[in-house]
Amino acid sequence: MLIVPEREIADLMTREAAFSAVEQVFASMAAGDAYNFPVVREAIGHEDALYGFKGGFDRAGLTLGLKAGGYWPHNLEKRGMINHQSTVFLFDPDTGKAKAMVGGNLLTALRTAAASSVSIRHLAREDAKVIGMVGAGHQATFQLRAALEQRDFDKVIGWNLHPEMLPNLEKVAAEAGLPFEAVELEGMRAADVIISITSSFDAILMEEHVAPGTHIACMGTDTKGKQEVAPALLAKAAVFTDEVSQSVSIGEAQHAVAQGLIREADIAQLGAVINGAHPGRRSAEEITLFDGTGVGLQDLAVAAAVVDLAVEKGIAIEVDF
Structure with a gap:
């Protein structure tokens, strides 16, 4: 061995x-x-x-x-x-x-960051310029570095429950030569791409925090009960995931499905977009959401x-x- x-x-x-x-x-x-x-x-x-x-x-x-x-x-x-x-x-x-x-x-950390960056590559608008980070812990820095390679971003904005951790994101932004701004959650409406990477069991990102055309990568929910975004946001978005069965059982979609806001059949595999079997983003105004549950x-x-x-x-x- x-x-x-x-x-x-x-x-x-x-x-x-x-x-x-x-x-x-x-x-x-x-x-x-x-x-x-x-x-x-x-x-x-x-x-x-x-x-x-x-x-x-x-x-x-x-x-x-x-x-x-x-x-x-x-x-x-x-x-x-x-x-x-x-x-x-x-x-x-x-x-x-x-x-x-x-x-x-x-x-x-690397594979989780890679998963969200794959979703950005295939689902975010080509003209995305502002990336927003919800969460500033250890894995958030990996997420941001990988994401910055997928589009020609010109600004990073960030929110964290404990603001004293935001310099973690500011350092990565500085490495890439980009300005960083700490914002309240309402400020996430300025983002073209949002990555949530927290260990929350309560919704943080709400429908009103997200502008039309945004791509959201939800990367923190991988256990029954965890939750980062409001179920209403999934109902408003085109939802993609790594593994549909995990999305509805331990992923972000568990809550929206339980509330009857979306059905399991409404969730597409990101791999189908990669293979060309699914068109992916259908318009510049569509909100796309990747439920990254983390598959073995x-x-x-x-x-x-x-x-x-x-x-x-x-x-x-x-x-x-």
């Missing part, structure tokens, strides 16, 4: 490689060549943690495995380590033998790419398992 430690990931996986891996797996899912297993996601009753498993099988890429991990909300304050903790396990689909174990913390196949795709690179560079650790 091969081991690729967390410390090696930063030198192996680029944003471009993560984007390519995630875009390809979305397309494979929509084509029926890859599928995800049911998600296990539970509060364990210790440290307020959420823990679970995401897995799947990609027939096209012959990638089989799972990611184990979750969210420990007190890690940063108590231990000086990030709150999201995970590990990816890959198996040989021909034999079932354990093939690789890969550090999943940075990979999770994303993790497997980026982890498999990392293993190949680690072997190529001679830094994968081989153990007799």
